[in-house]
Amino acid sequence: MSNQQPPVAAITAEQVVSYLENNPDFFIEQDDLLAQLRIPHMRGSSISLVERQVAVLRERNLEMRNRLTQLMDVARDNDRLFDKTRRLILEMLDAQTLDELVSAVDDSLRHSFGVPFVGLTLFTDKHISVGRSQTLKSAQQHIGGLLAGGKALCGVLRLKELEFLFGKSQAAEIKSAAVAALEYQGIQGVLAVGSDDQQHYSNSMDTLFLTYLADVLARLLPSLLASLRAVK
Structure with missing residues (x-):
């Protein structure tokens, strides 16, 4: 007697469409998924999902730029601290x-x-x-x-x-x-x-x-x- 589970049927495109139609707010809390989707934005049309995806990517880009700026500020502060410390240590050694x-x-x-x-x-x-x-x-x-x-x-x-x-x-x-x-x-x-x-x-x-x-x-x-x- 076999204990193998029956194979799970693949989800069809129609099922995905049906689910999204019944759950129009699905992508609001799916920023990670939106950042991975590739959706053509046809000229002359208005696709809110594409606009949302662009907004998410723009926000993440801004966040990364802010983090990079903070890291650069910390690096500059550390350079200044190192230089001051080096001069102090040399003065102490010369005493x-x-x-x-x-x-x-x-x-x-x-x-x-x-x-x-x-x-x-x-x-x-x-x-x-x-x-x-x-x-x-x-x-x-x-x-x-x-x-x-x-x-x-x-x-x-x-x-x-x-x-x-x-x-x-x-x-x-x-x-x-x-x-x-x-x-x-x-x-x-x-x-x-x-x-x-x-x-x-x-x-x-x-x-x-x-x-x-x-x-x-x-x-x-x-x-x-x-x-x-x-x-x-």
């Missing part, structure tokens, strides 16, 4: 002293990247005459929650956190900030950037650039800090 390194980072972020508030703080029990420094214990008390995850983060910070990162004189002006930890060969610290716009550093913002900058900075600090101690 011969801790003072030059701190100045290179601060000046570039403020002027090239347009960052109004920059805070670079090293965690050490010894006093450092260059830049800002705090003890690790103080850092854990004031911004321990920001450093717990070990990843850069963005958002609206509490006043005591802002005061620790940027100093009391600037804290009240900062509405949002991004923070990246510095850690390499026993050197610990934090690099922070701030804005007077509460939405500028949102928690969904990409922190790749800040993390990259913090990683490079952390690797340059040990030798310059050693040189600073040797001079003393």
Whole structure:
């Protein structure tokens, strides 16, 4: 006894015509199908289906052009960001002293990247005459929650956190900030950037650039800090 199903009869053109006659709105929700159909548009006649198909293709063409424009804008922004980053990294590599390194980072972020508030703080029990420094214990008390995850983060910070990162004189002006930890060969610290716009550093913002900058900075600090101690 055979279990094979009987072959399905092919749909005839007459059946298709009959279905479309009974369902005149069928193509309204079938944009994908309309884009694939080939229908001759005879001169002197008015075929709404052809007009609909042309409209669909025109809309899709406009959408693709908008997407392409957006991609080109992103590419140009990335080129500008790469160029600024390259120049900053070269300036950091050229720094011969801790003072030059701190100045290179601060000046570039403020002027090239347009960052109004920059805070670079090293965690050490010894006093450092260059830049800002705090003890690790103080850092854990004031911004321990920001450093717990070990990843850069963005958002609206509490006043005591802002005061620790940027100093009391600037804290009240900062509405949002991004923070990246510095850690390499026993050197610990934090690099922070701030804005007077509460939405500028949102928690969904990409922190790749800040993390990259913090990683490079952390690797340059040990030798310059050693040189600073040797001079003393």
